Amino acid sequence: MMPDLQQRLRPTDLDFLQRIARAWNLELSAQSFTEALSEMAAGMLDPELFAEIIDALPAEPAKAWNYLLTHQGKDTWSAFSREFGDLRPFGLAKRSREEPDLHPANASEFLWYRGLIGRAFLNLTGTPQEYAFIPDEFLAFSPAPAQAISESLLPRPASEAEKKIPVPADDAVLDDITELLASLRMNRQVLTEEENVPRRAYQAFLLNLLAEKGIITPTHLPNPEQVKEFLSLPRGEALLALFAAWRSSQKINDLRMLPGLSCEGNWQNDPRSPRELLLQIVSTVSSTSWWSIPSLLSQIKTHRPDFQRPAGDYDSWFILEQKSHEYLRGFTNWDKIDGALLRYLLVGPLHWLGVLDLARAERPASPLSFRLSPLGAALLKNEAPQHVRSENGSVTLLNNGTLLLNRDVPRPLRYQIARFCSPVTDEKKPGKYRLTAESLAQASEQGLRPTQLLQILQLAHVKSIPQSISEALDRWEKYGSEILFEPVTLLRLDKPELLPMLQKNPHISRYFGEVLNNKTVILKPGSANALQQSLAELGLLAQVKISKDV
Structure with a gap:
């Protein structure tokens, strides 16, 4: 619930109430603030008068009003004011002089000086944040639009270039997880080399997903019974189980898995909010069309930039850009953090889990458009997909x-x-x-x-x-093993009589391994350079021919 109308008006003063009364064409006879507050609230809660006020709203204030309705009557003040303007600070004297109720600077001020919206710190998510809100009684008078997602967040259709090369989603993640589980069971290295960033990000995601499901321990050891149970699931049910686990997980923190960024400190974020925002948008747009990824990111940046930021705070998260070794703070770094997260979710987990088909302009460029896949259509309904591969291969x-x-x-x-x-x-x-x-x-x-x-x-x-x-x-x-290949460094002597002389010298022989014959010795690993220097001290100059691969 939002604060009611009296709670919204109580922090004001008598002059402020008189200005609202003038806008609503109400007669305010009370001389004290307390009496005026009750009188004002009663008059404003006349349904017919309220409807007249809303119907008379100019275009921009009406847009701002409908925006709040599509967000269940509230949004963070930072997001709302970024879209519709902030409130200028006014004391009583300045307010009397400039009359902002008659000359509002923006849509926010228009609604504010008509008492239609409030501004307050509310604890709606466990963390107090400053919100713009519509008082409870006004919400009851105003049915929310049927569409949950504002049209302002929807992307444009993809251009022909953006959808030139399709990359269909599939259920290959199930096979990749199977091989990963086997590698973990055999204690093999599962993360690829550092330079293969996309593959490394994929492997890290799978490890987090398996840990969330309890199939492996936090230290990446497989739980045999859970492994057996998971592998025995039909493919459609297994894919649904993975998607549902990721969608609801707070432990799988996509933001902290972004390649190129290091999240430091104990600050908290809710990883589910960005997922749900994208899934709502994906559920809203047509599944038969391709949609532009750059357009979607631009729309969210403009109309819902604070989708994961408590109170629009862009300064308290310590996020280090590994390439520049700089901390990314402020709204100016939205593209590098918030935009990068949205792109990662679209082309990463939502594609890996089979929800979205992707398309790119050319290989190997990044995907530029997306489309809901047949697998994704079922997953979003919490149903096991039927469009999965059979398991009868040879x-x-x-x-x-x-x-x-x-x-x-x-x-x-x-x-x-x-x-x-x-x-x-x-x-x-x-x-x-x-x-x-x-x-x-x-x-x-x-x-x-x-x-x-x-x-x-x-x-x-x-x-x-x-x-x-x-x-x-x-x-x-x-x-067991009967044949062994191994790289060695050989010391070859031109004359066999050199070998006994070298063996008698402890500064030389300490580098010797196995003696193959009177002219060939296997050297101990990594000893060639030191041996060459010791030989030079004896007046013997050795030629070195060692491959870089040995």
């Missing part, structure tokens, strides 16, 4: 130990194979794995045996298991 095992997994391979099978094999990055052939000594060693550390992989492949109805692979797995189970 596995092909090559005689060199490479496994090719069709995109439709069941997730439990994909998970088991990924525990025995190392994933191979191949954009042309996704779902590619390789059976290696290292992957089998990792599997062995988890108590897995090679014969179990053969059983899994047989249950998966692999067309044929090459004899060479069966033999390799059998030998591994019996003998």
Whole structure:
């Protein structure tokens, strides 16, 4: 509830009430403020008179009035005043001299000096913020517009260039999560190198999502029972579970995951507000059309810039831009923080979770438009999507130990194979794995045996298991690793009589590893430069030919 009319008028004075009475064409006979307050409130609550006042509003004040109605009768004062103007400070003498009720500077002053809006600190979200509001009684007289989202927030349709190259949404996130869970179970590194920022952001998002669902612990250890339960869900239900968890989560803080920014300090933000704003807009626009992302960001910046800022505060959050090493404060940095967050949500989580199709002007440029996908239409209704892939794909095992997994391979099978094999990055052939000594060693550390992989492949109805692979797995189970590749640095001597002389010198021999023959020695790792200097002290100049890769 908003403050009522008397609460709105009580902080004023008798002169202020008399000016409102003049605007409403009311006779105010009371001489004291208390009596005038009651008399004024009674007159203003006449439904017919109120309707006349609203119908007579000029265009801009009417726009401001309807704006508040579309926001359930309130909005932060910073957002409202940025759109419709601020109130000039007036004492009694200055007010009498300049008469702002007769000469308002903007729509805000017009409504203010007619008593139609108030301004107060309200604790509506757990944090007191200054709001512009419509008194409760006036709200009861004024039905809110049917449309929840103001048209001022809606983007324009995308241009032909902005939708030139579509990037359809899909449910691939389920397969990516399956492979990620297997990697976590095998203690493999899951975050890519620092320079691959988009992939790193995606992996970080998935880790946070899995932790939110309780599928992994906060330290990224899989919970076996939860993993099994999640992988057994039908694809549509699994996708809905992920979307619902992200949508309602306060722990997954999208702002603190923005690439290029570091959020410092103990300040709090509500990560759900930006998500809900975008989802309301996406639900409002036509799902058959493409919509411009730059236009959407511009509309929100103009008409709802404080969508995540308590009381329009742009100074109390400590956010460091990593590139410039500067703290981003003030509304001038809206694009780098608030705008960047909205873009991240559109082209990141909402696309990764299958809600939005994207399109770009050219490869590999950033997406410029979006459209609600068939998957997203179901998810926004809290329904499990039907437009998901079936899980009846096949596995092909090559005689060199490479496994090719069709995109439709069941997730439990994909998970088991990924525990025995190392994933191979191949954009042309996704779902590619390789059976290696290292992957089998990792599997062995988890108590897995090679014969179990053969059983899994047989249950998966692999067309044929090459004899060479069966033999390799059998030998591994019996003998472990029998062949080792490793880079070494060799010391080659021109004359065999040099070796005994060098071995007798402790300053030289301390760098020796395995002696292969009377003219060749394997050096200890990283010792070549030091050995070269020690040899020079003996009057022996050594030529160095070492590859940068060794």
